[in-house]
Amino acid sequence: MSKTGTDKKWDHRSVDTAERLAAAARFIGPGKEVKAADTVALLEAVIRAGDRVNIEGNNQKQADFLAECLNKVDKSKIHDLHMVQSAVPLPVHLDLFENGIAKKLDFAFGGPQAGRVAKFIKEGKLELGAIHTYLELFGRYFLDLTPRVSLICAYKADRQGNLYTGFNTEDTPTIVEATKFRQGIVIAQVNEIVDTLPRVDIPADWVDVVIESPQPFFLEPLFTRDPALVTDSQILLGMLCLKGIYAEYGVQRINHGIGFLTSAIELMLPTYGEELGLKGKVCTHMILNPHPTMIPAIESGWVDTIHCFGGELGMEEYVAARPDIFFVGPDGTLRSNRAFAQTAGHYALDMFIGGTLQIDKFGNSSTATANRVAGFGGAPNMGCDSKGRRHSTASWLKCGAEQPTLDRQLGTMPRGKRLVVQGVETFGEGRAPVFVDKLDAWELAENAGLDLPPVMIYGDDLTHVVTEEGIAYLNRCPDIDSRMAAIRAVAGYTELGLQAKPSETRALRDAGIVKTPEDLGVDRSRANRSMLAARNIRDLVSWSGGLYNPPARFRNW
Amino acid sequence: MSKTGTDKKWDHRSVDTAERLAAAARFIGPGKEVKAADTVALLEAVIRAGDRVNIEGNNQKQADFLAECLNKVDKSKIHDLHMVQSAVPLPVHLDLFENGIAKKLDFAFGGPQAGRVAKFIKEGKLELGAIHTYLELFGRYFLDLTPRVSLICAYKADRQGNLYTGFNTEDTPTIVEATKFRQGIVIAQVNEIVDTLPRVDIPADWVDVVIESPQPFFLEPLFTRDPALVTDSQILLGMLCLKGIYAEYGVQRINHGIGFLTSAIELMLPTYGEELGLKGKVCTHMILNPHPTMIPAIESGWVDTIHCFGGELGMEEYVAARPDIFFVGPDGTLRSNRAFAQTAGHYALDMFIGGTLQIDKFGNSSTATANRVAGFGGAPNMGCDSKGRRHSTASWLKCGAEQPTLDRQLGTMPRGKRLVVQGVETFGEGRAPVFVDKLDAWELAENAGLDLPPVMIYGDDLTHVVTEEGIAYLNRCPDIDSRMAAIRAVAGYTELGLQAKPSETRALRDAGIVKTPEDLGVDRSRANRSMLAARNIRDLVSWSGGLYNPPARFRNW
Structure with missing residues (x-):
């Protein structure tokens, strides 16, 4: 039975490492x-x-x-x-x-x-x-x-x-x-x-x-959005989100993507959010880098906890002065950790909200284009339904209970679902239509020899699409045909949107699957920059009591 | 615009901690x-x-x-x-x-x-x-x-x-x-x-x-299975798994649950697995505690990498002597880490295989009973489809491509799927039927005031059920009715199994959705303990060249 005692070695790696380090010893x-x-x-x-x-x-x-x-x-x-x-x-x-x-x-x-x-x-x-x-x-x-x-x-x-x-x-x-x-x-x-x-x-x-090293490592302020660049259209989308989703579901545990829409939402918490009575009810627990646009909401007492993937240039002193909110070490400095933030992002969040470059007619979305292998960072991890999740919250239960399709998956067994929201203007960068028949990701897969088109968020994980036309509550759709109709209904004047049938859209609105700004009682005329708690970087500095120290390229004073 | 300068304090936590530690300073x-x-x-x-x-x-x-x-x-x-x-x-x-x-x-x-x-x-x-x-x-x-x-x-x-x-x-x-x-x-x-x-x-x-502390902390050998207790029935199930799943899909990256079925599989890699020509093709990368029953497969050169949630009593010296396989520190000792092992378990595995106490007619399963709030440890995390996954492997692509239901979720977009396998004898502990109309978890939810019945693995995540009757390839089912029929077909003489219609089962076998041992060419008469590379703990010690040091309660010599 003695199967060992052979000459097999089991320490190739450590021997090899020792040899390499010996060669480097000098x-x-x-x-x-x-x-x-x-x-x-x-x-x-x-x-x-x-x-x-x-x-x-x-x-x-x-x-x-x-x-x-x-x-x-x-x-x-x-x-x-x-x-x-x-x-x-x-x-x-x-x-x-x-x-x-x-x-x-x-x-x-x-x-x-x-x-x-x-x-x-x-x-x-x-x-x-x-x-x-x-x-x-x-x-x-x-x-x-x-x-x-x-x-x-x-x-x-x-x-x-x-x-x-x-x-x-x-x-x-x-x-x-x-x-x-x-x-x-x-x-x-x-x-x-x-x-x-x-x-x-x-x-x-x-x-x-x-x-x-001869010079300090390179560090980029990747999560700084200048409030001055937030558009009225983004503000409208933000109002729709706050009323039609944040308030509707009472979502407390959230990740915001890095786009201007979510910055607009952050900047409207102390204004429109306050008006909706949402303080303490939404956005209390966040997985985020220290976004400067979160400062007004933090200062106004909206936020209990923020755990961070990484830091953000200029936010060092502000974070150090807010240890009740952020994870801060005994030395007074932020402790960020991407692995744990993504773990919480996958399992402890009730909602992921972000943007994309393209959404296809089925609801699959991607930021990949034919000639750019971009990758998606943390979006797929947070922008999917975490099937291993077993704890419940009110918003997760509600989103799950709204699905008429669950009996075809689980029989009579109930289950919740994470809200995965994409907020987009129907025409995006360079006036390119966001809603498309087929994702450019297919062409990229072809070009790059990939097994599958690189999808950022799959259609069955996507629960809500928000555009200037309104909100499509995809989780409420009874089948894929209905989902496709709901997507068309909010796709505006894109080619896909023009295929929407008014009667079908009417029926979806009656069913509460599609809601226009009017259905939601959101007044388009109020969607302007007066809604923002801070309108430029300088306002953010002021909100922070001078603790936020924006990098030079964001300063124009 | 100066919104701060208020009296609000932001360091309650650190002040409180300092006070507590001051009170403890003496x-x-x-x-x-x-x-x-x-x-x-x-x-x-x-x-x-x-x-x-x-x-x-x-x-x-x-x-x-x-x-x-x-x-x-x-x-x-x-x-x-x-x-x-x-x-x-x-x-x-x-x-x-x-x-x-x-x-x-x-x-x-x-x-x-x-x-x-x-x-x-x-x-x-x-x-x-x-x-x-x-x-x-x-x-x-x-x-x-x-x-x-x-x-x-x-x-x-x-x-x-x-x-x-x-x-x-x-x-x-x-x-x-x-x-x-x-x-x-x-x-x-x-x-x-x-x-x-x-x-x-x-x-x-x-x-x-x-x-x-006055005495060393308590440590339990929770992952040690004595080969002497492996039954012929478990060996049959193991053979079905190896031929009908491991070989069929070529699964390399696996977590094995802690039951005797997976121990039997581990012990058959150098025997039946070798016969099937699977060496180097399956089980090369594992997320596991250091199971003693893995020793023969490791010694026979099957395994490239094992990362561990935790340790296992008695395996200290063996692991230290196999640093090419395990994660071992510069001091020569295993580095286990549950968070990272579970991260790999969720995102880097192609298959999770384990057992359960009950499976309902839809395929939902649980180890919860009416009066025991047991919890599921890592099973839900590994025994679910990781929807955020974006890399592909052959087995993941094959399992996904076999699903006839994907077009109803994603339109024409393809996607892979993790294999989630439950291997059970149709009657389990105390001859209780494993296949049931309704999970006891419903009664527990009622008793314990839970929002949802505690499900270990949901039906839509479960891809394969293996019993002594054969394998149900649930991922190949076109709808939930078909899935329910496939479950009945392998549910044996349980009440649920007795509801199986012979004509329906025949059709499922013809469609390759259900396979009996005969369909798979697995000879039941060979399912006996001569298939095991080690038949008792002493054999494992011998395979390890004396490096495995089993706790006293596993020694009878």
Whole structure:
């Protein structure tokens, strides 16, 4: 029965890691420190061709120095890397493919590099693994996409190699845990090496190398929306949402997307929301980055709790001064954490509301276009019905109970459903119709050789569509034909909208499946900027009592 | 516009925490150490009536000393606590309600206390918040169920208060992060305070108090199944699964439940699995506790990766000697982490397979009975279709493509689906029929005042049912009537099974929706214990080369 005692080795990974670190030992000083000038040589010592490599680069904090250095390695030795990382927003991320160093990509968000990703796929420079939602990619880090080497970033390290990730902790703990405990190698760029950290976020045991980078890591204010740019049309949509959805369902636990519609809603909580008597009844618990446009609602006492995916430039002092609302460490600094925020986003939210570029006639939506592999970040994770959820809230029960289709799925068994709302003007950017017969995602799938069209939110997860024409309560539709008719009814003058039959729309309105602004008692004439609690960035600063410190590009005074 | 400058305070939580810790200061020595004898007094100083309190107590590692001490506090001062915790398996967890110290419970798993939970609800001693799946509860820790005080456990602390959670890290990092960064209080019981930790798992900054407990924390071998107890019937089911599902779909990324069926499957990988040519094609990536019954498959080279929710008593040395397979720290010890394992379980698995006590005629299933509030642990999270998933694998695409119902949900848009398999003998424990007209969960909901019957896996998430009669491929059913017929067809001599019409079953077999062992070419006569690669615990020890060290109760030699 003795099946072992063979010569099989079970420690290839740790032996290999030890060999790599031994080869790099001459660069590594006390406290695991490597000089910035030695970074390229270090990477050449610890990375092998074909390795799975993670560069911390979500949509805000970027391990940009390490990414630049990776572009400079000898590609005759290091090539065919498989990059697994949240996002590829920096040119250097795609340069790796241009330069023949990286070959394959698994990611969640492309941002400004989305066009290059598509182009490189076509040219055969980049093999696409898959597009994920963040939490999904994190899950795979612990199963079949574990990084061999991770290049991460932190604000500070101490002399032992402990890291402080502070306000923008974001993805760091997840990447480090997956890498280090599968015997991989963790290399951190930090802005500064100090004697004592404000707090320890990552224990030194989990880090192999610390490099003080020549300049602070790149950080983008991705969640700042200037109230001055909110349009009357967005305000109308916001009023429809507040009256027809927030009030109708009493939704307390919410994620807002990063568009101007949800900024408008945030800015109308202390005005129109107050008028509707919603204070304390909606938006009390939020999963959000620290949006500056939330300041008036927070100051007016609407919000109990906000947990954050990441930070937001300029909001550091404000957040530190509002520890009753935000998750803040003993050092007084925000603790953000994308994995836990997305976990709460998936399982603890009653509503996700955001926008999209296209919605097809069935209700499937995507921000992908034919030549841009954009990815969807956290939207699929929060913008779906979390089927594993077992706790109930009033809004979740109501949304579920309204479905006439549930008996065809579960028999007599009841179940709730998350509200997934898309708010769009019928014609979007560049006057392109948002409602389409077929998503451009089909063409992208063709171009990029994907198994499936990249859909951001699937039609059966989408419960409400809001346009300037009104709200389609898709969860109330008895079948897909009715759902398609409800979508057409709010699709305005798009080609799809023009196919709506007045009699059908009338019947949907009578059934409460479609509601126009008039049906909802929302006065279109009031939809103007006087509805906003703050009308520009300066107002937000004022609301914050001077604590909000907007980046220069948002200041015009 | 200056809306602030009011007297509103924004630091109630941190001020309150500081006051509580000041009241406890006389007990807290250097290194945050409190003497075990002072624990009750400490808890009285830092806990207030009505607090939300977490006691680390998942299904294995237990902060049992702290739980005992909490039962001894002065209940005239400390009462109406709201307990939020993964599990309540220990008598002391329920004693808190009996003793009038706790009032409300939000949890995921009841285990042996399930009956008392139900009884206390009826008697008005316990108000049930909700039953969750673990990851869902963790999500709520970061939004609307954040603990004010958490009582956790670790193996060791050092003199600064850093913690070593080692082999059974499990829930600790999640609880601590949610509590400490919302300015709550973290109290750790440790088995030992030492000068130097094998590795730091939790930084001292995140911990307020460390107590060396009088005895090591309680740890249960919950995932050990003795091969000697595997029955021929379970072996038949296992053969059906391997040929009709594992081979049919080529499923690589799997979670196995803790029952004997999945143990049988694990033990047949090197035998029947090998015969079917499945090595390297199925079960390569697993999310599992370190099941001893996985040893033969691991030793035979079937497995690439296992990430663990928690540890398993007796498997310490074996896991340490197999770092190529398991997640192991620089100190050579397993790193388990329930939050990340469940994240991978939700998003990176292609199949969940487990058992249940009851399945209703629609396919909804539950382990709840009329008088036991049991909870479901991780099953709902892994045993559901993860709607946010966007990456594809062959088995996921195949399972999705087989659904004739998808066009009624998504129009022409394709999508994959996770395999969710329930393997049951038609008559289960105590010869009770597993297939029933109506789940006992309805009666429990009535008894416990729940909004919904507690369903473990919903019918629309369940894709396959396996019994000794054969396999029902529910994902291939065109509608709910067909699904109900397919369930009846494999329900054997249960009352539900007796309602199956032979002509209907014949048609389902012709359509490939139901397959009997004969249809699958599985020879029932071969379903006996000679199929098992290990037939008892001693065989497992032998397979492990002596590295597996089973707890005494599993040893009979």
